[in-house]
Amino acid sequence: MSEQTSERFVMPGELLGTAEEFVPGPGTYEDGGRVYAALLGHSHVDPAARAVSVQAVHGIPRIATGDLVYARVDELKSQMAICTILASATTRRSAPGVPEGTVHISRAKDGYTDSLADEFAPGDILLAEVIQGHPSIKLTTAPPELGVVAARCQSCHGMLSAGSKGLVCLRCGATERRKQSRSYGLLRPVDSAHGSPPH
Numbered sequence: 131m132s133e134q135t136s137e138r139f140v141m142p143g144e145l146l147g148t149a150e151e152f153v154p155g156p157g158t159y160e161d162g163g164r165v166y167a168a169l170l171g172h173s174h175v176d177p178a179a180r181a182v183s184v185q186a187v188h189g190i191p192r193i194a195t196g197d198l199v200y201a202r203v204d205e206l207k208s209q210m211a212i213c214t215i216l217a218s219a220t221t222r223r224s225a226p227g228v229p230e231g232t233v234h235i236s237r238a239k240d241g242y243t244d245s246l247a248d249e250f251a252p253g254d255i256l257l258a259e260v261i262q263g264h265p266s267i268k269l270t271t272a273p274p275e276l277g278v279v280a281a282r283c284q285s286c287h288g289m290l291s292a293g294s295k296g297l298v299c300l301r302c303g304a305t306e307r308r309k310q311s312r313s314y315g316l317l318r319p320v321d322s323a324h325g326s327p328p329h
């Protein structure tokens with residue numbers, strides 16, 4: 131195996147080896163007797179087949195401060211809601227590695243919150259802003275645009291619909307309260323060039 135073809139991160143157009151050494155596999159192309167990467171990704175050599183291929187790395191954005199994300203509430207603790215970050219709200223791409231994020235009780239809404247159970251329930255889908263991306267992901271749902279965007283009834287699991295008196299279960303008629311986003315029920319990408327919430 132030559133230095134050119136050991137497994138590594140490659141750019142499109144990067145030389146992987148010669149057509150004499152390797153059969154061009156998926157994610158590569160041959161040009162003038164040389165094999166190049168066609169994708170951004172990791173190159174792999176199959177010695178038995180004498181083939182080289184490139185497995186794409188999709189352009190999933192790193193989660194960074196200011197990003198808007200969709201997150202599912204998994205668990206409520208006394209001081210924080212523990213969430214799974216599902217996707218970027220701006221690109222709708224799924225988040226890499228299903229990272230965990232937390233909403234501290236002081237960041238759930240503007241003003242004092244007695245209990246996170248008054249604002250969220252497990253299973254709720256939040257639209258949240260990343261206030262810290264590293265080393266742990268911290269989220270806020272305080273601005274009016276942010277908060278719960280989809281939720282289910284805690285007694286019957288029916289979908290809750292936004293009404294004038296809060297959230298109403300479409301199945302059993304129960305009413306529930308959440309820290310609702312203005313865009314509750316409207317799961318759509320947020321119009322923002324920089325990922326910050328619209329004002």
Ligand SMILES: [Zn+2]
Nearest residue numbers: 283286299302
């Ligand atoms: Zn219900």
